[in-house]
Amino acid sequence: MESDEEGIYDVESDASINYNSSDDGIYSEGENTAHGEANDFMDEPTSYKCLTSDQIFNYMMKVVDEVNAILQLPPHITCILLNHFKWDKEKLMERYYEGDQDKIFEEAQTINPFRLKGKVVSSNTNNITSFSMQSTKRPLTTQEVCDICYLPSQHMNGLQCGHFFCIDCWNEYLRIKIIDEGQGQKIACPANDCNILTDYETILSLLRGSDIKTKYHQRLTDGFVMSHHLMKWCPSPGCSVVVKVTTAGTRNVTCICGHAFCFHCLQPIHEPVRCPLLKKWLRKCNDDSETAHWISANTKECPKCRATIEKNGGCNHMICQNKSCKFDFCWICLSAWSPHGSSWYNCNRYDANDSVAARTAQEKSRAALNRYLFYCDRYMNHRQSLELEHKLYSKIKFKMEEMQQHNMSWIEVQFLKKAVDILCKCRNTLKYTYVFAFYLRSNNQATIFEANQKDLEMATERLSEYLERDVTTDELSNIKQKVQDKAKYCEGRCEALLRHVYEGYDMDLWEYLDE
Amino acid sequence: MAGSALKRLMAEYKQLTLNPPEGIVAGPLDEENFFEWEALICGPEGTPFEGGVFRTQLIFPSDYPLSPPKMRFLCEIFHPNIYPDGRVCISILHAPGDDPLGYESSAERWSPVQSVEKILLSVVSMLAEPNDESGANVDASKMWREDREEFNRVAKDCVRKSLGL
Numbered sequence: 001m002e003s004d005e006e007g008i009y010d011v012e013s014d015a016s017i018n019y020n021s022s023d024d025g026i027y028s029e030g031e032n033t034a035h036g037e038a039n040d041f042m043d044e045p046t047s048y049k050c051l052t053s054d055q056i057f058n059y060m061m062k063v064v065d066e067v068n069a070i071l072q073l074p075p076h077i078t079c080i081l082l083n084h085f086k087w088d089k090e091k092l093m094e095r096y097y098e099g100d101q102d103k104i105f106e107e108a109q110t111i112n113p114f115r116l117k118g119k120v121v122s123s124n125t126n127n128i129t130s131f132s133m134q135s136t137k138r139p140l141t142t143q144e145v146c147d148i149c150y151l152p153s154q155h156m157n158g159l160q161c162g163h164f165f166c167i168d169c170w171n172e173y174l175r176i177k178i179i180d181e182g183q184g185q186k187i188a189c190p191a192n193d194c195n196i197l198t199d200y201e202t203i204l205s206l207l208r209g210s211d212i213k214t215k216y217h218q219r220l221t222d223g224f225v226m227s228h229h230l231m232k233w234c235p236s237p238g239c240s241v242v243v244k245v246t247t248a249g250t251r252n253v254t255c256i257c258g259h260a261f262c263f264h265c266l267q268p269i270h271e272p273v274r275c276p277l278l279k280k281w282l283r284k285c286n287d288d289s290e291t292a293h294w295i296s297a298n299t300k301e302c303p304k305c306r307a308t309i310e311k312n313g314g315c316n317h318m319i320c321q322n323k324s325c326k327f328d329f330c331w332i333c334l335s336a337w338s339p340h341g342s343s344w345y346n347c348n349r350y351d352a353n354d355s356v357a358a359r360t361a362q363e364k365s366r367a368a369l370n371r372y373l374f375y376c377d378r379y380m381n382h383r384q385s386l387e388l389e390h391k392l393y394s395k396i397k398f399k400m401e402e403m404q405q406h407n408m409s410w411i412e413v414q415f416l417k418k419a420v421d422i423l424c425k426c427r428n429t430l431k432y433t434y435v436f437a438f439y440l441r442s443n444n445q446a447t448i449f450e451a452n453q454k455d456l457e458m459a460t461e462r463l464s465e466y467l468e469r470d471v472t473t474d475e476l477s478n479i480k481q482k483v484q485d486k487a488k489y490c491e492g493r494c495e496a497l498l499r500h501v502y503e504g505y506d507m508d509l510w511e512y513l514d515e
Numbered sequence: 516m517a518g519s520a521l522k523r524l525m526a527e528y529k530q531l532t533l534n535p536p537e538g539i540v541a542g543p544l545d546e547e548n549f550f551e552w553e554a555l556i557c558g559p560e561g562t563p564f565e566g567g568v569f570r571t572q573l574i575f576p577s578d579y580p581l582s583p584p585k586m587r588f589l590c591e592i593f594h595p596n597i598y599p600d601g602r603v604c605i606s607i608l609h610a611p612g613d614d615p616l617g618y619e620s621s622a623e624r625w626s627p628v629q630s631v632e633k634i635l636l637s638v639v640s641m642l643a644e645p646n647d648e649s650g651a652n653v654d655a656s657k658m659w660r661e662d663r664e665e666f667n668r669v670a671k672d673c674v675r676k677s678l679g680l
Contacts, residue, residue, distance in 0.1 A: 148580055148627040149519050150526035163628075168519065173627060176581050192626040 184219025567674035
């Protein structure tokens with residue numbers, strides 16, 4: 001057991017938990033941070049950074065320090081306040097200086113350190129820190145009984161709310177909260193009816209064992225990332241990198257693990273279509289609405305028992321196969337077969353109103369299904385091609401090695417890899433143009449869009465074909481010229497298409513179908 | 516872990532025997548197993564449950580008092596806040612966060628500073644004043660609200676049964 005003084009968590013000595021955030025180096029530009037390539041996509045090329053878990057903690061502490069430079073509070077209290085305001089510094093400052101400060105502390109479930117026991121605290125940060133740390137300890141004069149284990153203990157600890165428990169109970173309590181319940185920023189005092197939140201300084205001073213400290217540390221940063229509106233975890237499985245954007249408008253980001261995704265919806269990059277339409281599309285592809293379409297386009301219901309029936313022969317005299325039904329009816333007019341007698345042509349008299357409506361409804365359904373299948377087919381096709389295109393990388397690598405043996409330097413053969421990069425990007429864009437086109441109502445701009453789409457598709461196919469076949473048979477001297485020409489053209493078409501779509505968004509040129 | 520739970524339960528048992536609250540007797544069934552208690556609760560005076568002695572069971576988790584014990588009535592009892600199988604639906608026995616019926620604020624929930632005595636006292640006051648808003652036994656809630664005479668009669672039946680009459 002540590003003595004009381006040693007129990008105070010020593011910030012500087014624990015290497016695994018470094019929150020000496022005055023050390024700016026870790027968060028400085030360029031170091032271990034990935035930037036979007038300048039020509040990667042059209043918008044905001046360098047407006048995001050990738051942070052590893054250590055960097056996140058440092059960044060969190062940096063934010064706390066920045067706020068503290070103004071608020072002059074103990075850092076752990078600032079941390080609770082910031083968490084309450086979802087790490088929106090400006091909002092916290094605004095509320096702090098505008099309104100009732102006590103109310104803010106109360107809402108954030110902490111205690112105003114300036115009001116503790118009526119003491120006036122000097123604004124020197126060091127004093128505040130030492131003051132708040134002392135306030136969580138009690139003098140060692142008497143043994144007290146812990147309210148949790150009912151045993152007397154010399155090591156009673158508590159938050160500023162004045163509820164004190166022994167260090168063993170604190171540890172058990174925190175272990176359950178941190179490990180079993182996965183909490184970090186929002187662990188309240190164990191006392192009944194007390195909602196004062198624990199702060200990281202107290203917790204780290206109470207916790208014993210480095211495994212649980214590490215875990216707590218993780219929970220803290222998890223909470224920080226989750227509540228911060230400009231940060232998101234890379235959705236790639238097993239990747240623990242956080243992408244931080246500088247403005248909320250940033251969409252396309254690429255994690256240092258190589259996964260490229262949309263910052264807004266976390267789907268893979270989906271230019272030119274926007275997140276809500278994509279979401280609609282994915283839902284449509286996943287749900288049963290197309291099955292329903294197929295059913296209504298290709299089947300009829302038994303007029304008696306409503307079982308769904310698909311016609312599989314030419315005869316129009318239907319006998320329902322539902323064992324408890326066995327209804328005889330006419331496929332054309334859907335009424336009982338008996339009055340049809342010997343001449344079923346009688347049923348043409350029903351054609352008048354009802355069946356016309358039914359037929360057009362069915363035709364509509366059929367047309368909608370065909371339209372969806374048309375776009376879906378092309379979307380799936382490009383998706384499959386994109387997957388296959390990834391195989392090209394290994395093929396190209398082989399080719400690049402071969403070229404290096406023929407008097408070309410490493411840097412000179414990089415054009416091949418770049419061409420495959422462009423190809424994949426164009427395929428990806430093409431794939432999503434079909435989603436966009438599916439929802440697009442036809443107008444002049446839509447016609448231009450389709451022309452652009454056609455150009456891009458042709459250029460992409462040409463580049464793909466060349467990279468797949470001819471690159472292995474053509475003269476080495478020709479290859480570079482041809483590949484670069486084709487790739488450049490392809491990229492140009494892609495940019496033209498995207499520019500047009502974005503112009504359309506800006507000027508509100510696109511009209512959508514309600515699907 | 517279980518060690519600290521055991522110490523705490525022993526301390527509580529000692530306190531309850533030295534200083535028993537009125538109308539409540541509680542303790543482990545078997546001194547070998549401190550995690551299973553029985554408690555006898557007298558029906559509070561001036562209520563339909565007056566005169567009854569109700570046998571209840573308390574099962575403690577190994578991480579007690581961080582998690583609440585489970586409590587159930589072992590005898591037949593007709594009450595809006597007691598499930599037909601005897602489980603007691605009372606906020607003090609719920610950990611903060613899970614609220615099966617959605618009526619409790621977290622302030623009334625279990626916390627490690629609660630105790631067996633506080634639970635049993637809450638149960639006594641629950642017998643006296645049912646909360647018909649979060650009914651565990653819907654029939655009992657409905658009867659308590661709409662036909663108090665019939666409810667009192669059924670409660671008296673339970674009292675008689677609890678005494679073995």
